[in-house]
Amino acid sequence: MTDIATRVWNHKWKIDPIVRSLIDTDFYKLLMCQSVFRNKRDTQVTFSLINRSTSVPLAHLIDEGELREQLDHIRSLSLTRGESTWLRGNTFYGKRQMFRPDFMEWFENLRLPDYHLERVGDQYELTFEGSWPEVMLWEIPALAVLMELRGRAVLNQMGKFELQVLYARAMTKLWEKVEKLREVPELRIADFGTRRRHSFLWQDWCVQAMLDGLGPAFVGTSNCLIAKNRDLEAIGTNAHELPMVYAALAQDDAALAQAPYDVLADWHEEHEGNLRIILPDTYGTEGFLRNAPDYLAGWTGIRIDSGDPATGAEVAIKWWQDRGEDPRNKLVIFSDGLDENKILELYQQFAGRVRVSFGWGTLLTNDFRGLTPDNGLAPFSLVCKAVRANGNPTVKLSDNPNKAMGPEAEIARYKRVFGVGDQAAMDVVV
Amino acid sequence: MTDIATRVWNHKWKIDPIVRSLIDTDFYKLLMCQSVFRNKRDTQVTFSLINRSTSVPLAHLIDEGELREQLDHIRSLSLTRGESTWLRGNTFYGKRQMFRPDFMEWFENLRLPDYHLERVGDQYELTFEGSWPEVMLWEIPALAVLMELRGRAVLNQMGKFELQVLYARAMTKLWEKVEKLREVPELRIADFGTRRRHSFLWQDWCVQAMLDGLGPAFVGTSNCLIAKNRDLEAIGTNAHELPMVYAALAQDDAALAQAPYDVLADWHEEHEGNLRIILPDTYGTEGFLRNAPDYLAGWTGIRIDSGDPATGAEVAIKWWQDRGEDPRNKLVIFSDGLDENKILELYQQFAGRVRVSFGWGTLLTNDFRGLTPDNGLAPFSLVCKAVRANGNPTVKLSDNPNKAMGPEAEIARYKRVFGVGDQAAMDVVV
Structure with a gap:
């Protein structure tokens, strides 16, 4: 029997929107957004989309008009009443009213700012400029749109x-x-x-598969919309954009060296428990931990997002031991380039020595490798990062030089300030 | 969006019927039925369901009430106007009006006769008695119902x-x-x-997969309902029940020896071209071909349905050569226990030497082997055969002693009459 209503519904959209909700985004974006809203509200930033997989010619694959339609649609979105109620009333990480009334009021009135789109060769240059708390919310939907439009180009055939x-x-x-x-x-x-999901519906299916198959071993999703719809835990803490922008705002080398700790001092004031997770690799994990203030060793855990994950975890364990902390009480969250075998391997290696948890990304929600003849649906490495803050360029080093970003001279300066020596280069898959 | 109408539709059935049409059956059943209607209309037969896979305890798996409901539903079916129009008007094997008006009139008024169902240990004894053209139409729906109810017992969990x-x-x-x-x-x-399909919907999906994936290499389906709905060729010729019943009706050994040829004489009168396919194995292929009348060598081809298929094809090739026929003009149809590898192997072996065609059954429409933990959906060997005709038991020998059926003394008599010597036993998978 034909479901006429569904057909009509599907045809009444001028486009088939990829992102249909402002909370179809990562939970940590909202946590960070509230932090930025509170501490650095007027910072002017530029975010830019960067395709690290230059072999994927996005401008050939994706029609500019369709891309604009999708981005314009996102600009038309605002928080719905139900979404607002959920954000205001739900318990996140065991805490009620995680999002404060002033932030929620601002969020309820938010429309995403304009974008700048230009075709350069076979790639798109897509940038967003404006106040930090507004611009930062473009990151996830922009990535999801580009990933899915590229997928649709293949699916349409x-x-x-x-x-x-x-x-x-x-x-x-x-x-x-x-x-x-x-x-x-x-x-x-x-x-x-x-x-970097294949699509919203597919991500939603993957979440259901994990829930059904893993039971309590599946602890939740970073996607707020799916967490809300399926009554799951929304998961996430913070990301590199905080130290990157704080660092770009630093007036001199001394302030620069201090910037990553300023981020965590602000975070410390706001959050406790499982939200106190260190992301140490922005300017090199070793230096960060070496110079870290003592109170950070008291935090709940660490997230390993670049470099060799086992090495990163060993460094953290040693650091906790040196600071008189028992690593068995600490949480290590692995979140870089995971697949099921890597997850099992890391678990076997560290279970019992620390508490271990995994943030599984692209190869959970977009593993279409090998499923089309020319591998046209394989995921690729697309990022959307802060590249300027109040006129200064941002820099990211990470524990993998292949992930480094920023002007050459600034990278050299940051390496000097943060005492980053030789780093092992690793392929960036996704 | 919920499709309320579909939901209501699905719930308005007291049961969810497995067979919803009298033409949800094999095409050769209808061809044979017309032949029987013309030549042996008043023969009284008994068909009986036999589960050759005694390790599958059907009476434990399937509720007797549900089985009765399904069988009763089939008894309530009659030919719809659209089905009748299709049978009367469609071209089958290049021929218009394959089904004659007197047969169609009879078929339009047909309801399937009653069944006898009894539980014996962990199996069901399911038999059908009455006039041959009526009873024979129970075979396919009865098998489909048992196969699917057993599947549902697993799916329900x-x-x-x-x-x-x-x-x-x-x-x-x-x-x-x-x-x-x-x-x-x-x-x-x-x-x-x-x-032996998993279900009607699944068979229909398999047919679409073959159509989409193989294009002209997929020549059609034996299922009349699917052929009608999807505008495909309905495929099939004749089966063992014709020689089995003709043989059971024979008055003496001489008549018995002649019975399989009488079947083909009747068929010869009715059909030509690609419908002239010999099924030689009912009482042993070698003896059948040795004693066959000359005109049979002029038929289009042969169907190999038991024994080692390559051996069967070689025997046929040699027979054609001995009778002065060019095997390259002849068609060999393989239809026993095929899977994709066997199909490819037989094709490689015989392409160029004869025309080769395949009737792919159970492992096309019911290959759920290994897909459930205890393999509870693996297909099994269920048949529904004529066991008596006008009071005499029927016998089937085939080219595999594991497929032999009938009372021991009668099997011995048939072996003597048809000159069947030692046979190689082969496992019956499906």
Whole structure:
């Protein structure tokens, strides 16, 4: 029987919007946004989309008009009453009223600022300028739009039947991962895959698969809309943009060296418990921990997001031990380039020595590798980062020189200030 | 959006009927039925369901009440106007009005006769008695009902999500077969999988997969309802029940020896071209061909349905050569226990020497092997055969002693009359 209403619904959209809600974003974006709103509200920033996979010619694959339609649609979104009620009333990380009334009032009135889109060769230059708390909310939807439009370009070439088989295969592939993971019921895994997901519906399916297959080993999703719709925990803490912008605002080298700790001092004031997670790699993990103030060792844990993850975890364990902390009470969150085998390997290596948790991203929500003849749906490395703050360029070093960003001279300066020596280069897959 | 109408539709059935149409059956049943209607209309027969896989305890798995409901529903069916129009007006095997008006009139008024159902240990004894043209139409729906009810018993234990993954896996599995097969575009394959299908919807999906994936290499389906709905060729010729019943009606050994040829004489009168396919194995292929009248060598081809298929084809090739026929003009249809590898192997072996075609059954429409933990959806060997005709028991020998049926003394007599010596026993998978 044909469902006429659904058909009409699907055709009444001029476009088929990829992002339909302002909370179809990562939870940590909202936490950071509130922090920025409170501490650095008037900072002027520029965010820019960077395709690290230059072999994927986005401007050839994606029509500029369609891209603009999707971005324009996002600019038309505002928080719905239900979304606002959820943000105001829900318990996050065990805390009621995580989002304060002044922030919520601001959020309820927010429309995302304008974007600047230009085609440069076979890539797009997509930038967002304005006040930090507004511009920062573009990151996740912009990435999701680009990823999905590129996917649609491939899907549009496929027949109805091929599509059905494609999704059957993708489901089978994910379910085989779930079956592997559920052999270790002590795992703790969250979905971190919003930004590079195949599509919203697919991410939602992946979350259901994890929930159904892993039970309590699946601890939640970073996607607020899915967390709300499915009554799951919204997961996430903070990201590199905080130290990157704080650092760019520093007036001199001394202030620069202090900037990453300023970020965590602000965070410390606002959050406790499982939200006190150090992200140490922005300007090199070793130097960061070496110079860290004592109170940081009292934080709950650390997130390892670049470099060799096992090495990063060992460094953290040693650091806690040196500071008189028992690592077995500490949480290590792995979130860089994970797949099921890496998850199991890291778990086996560190279970018992620290508490271990995983933020599983792209290869959870977008593993279509090998499912189309020319691999046209394989995920690729797209990021959207703060590149300027109040006129100064930002810099990211991380623990992998292949992930470094910023003007050369500034990178050199940051390396000097933060005492970063030689780093092992690692391929950036996603 | 919820499709309320579909929901209401699905709930308005007291049961969810497995067979919803009298033409949800194999095409050869209708061809044979017309032949029987013309030549042996008043023969009284008994058909009986036999589960050759005694390890599958059907009476434990299937509720007797539910089974009765399904069978009763089939008894309530009659030919719809659209079905009748299709049978009367469609071209089958290049011929208009394949079904004659007197037969169609009879068929339009037909309701299937009563059944006798009894539980015996962990199996059901299900028999049908009455005039041959009526009773014979029970075979396919009865098999489909038993197969599907057993499947439902397993599916009922599964969650919504497990079901989705199950079908995703089954789709992936079939599609991988299709991808293997389409590397040889010269293949000719038909769906013969109605009787032991997983379900009607699944068979229909399999047919679409074959159509989409194989294009002209997929020549049609034995299922009349699917052929009608999807405008495909209905495929099929004749089966063992004709020689089995003709043989049971024979008055003495001489008549018995002649019975299989009488069947084909009647068929010869009615059909030509690609419908003139010999099914030689009912009482042993070698003896059948040795004693066959000359005109049979002029028929289009042969169907190999038991024994080692390559051996069977070699025997046929040699027979044609001995009778002065060029095997390259002849058609060999393989239809026993095929899977994609067997199909490719037989094709490689015989392409160029004869015309080759495949009737792919159970492992096309019901390959759920390995997809549930205890393999509870694996297909099994269920048949529904004529066991008596006008009071005499029927006998089937075939080219595999494991497929032999009938009272011991009668089997011995048939072996003597048809000169059947030692036979190689082969496992009956499906």
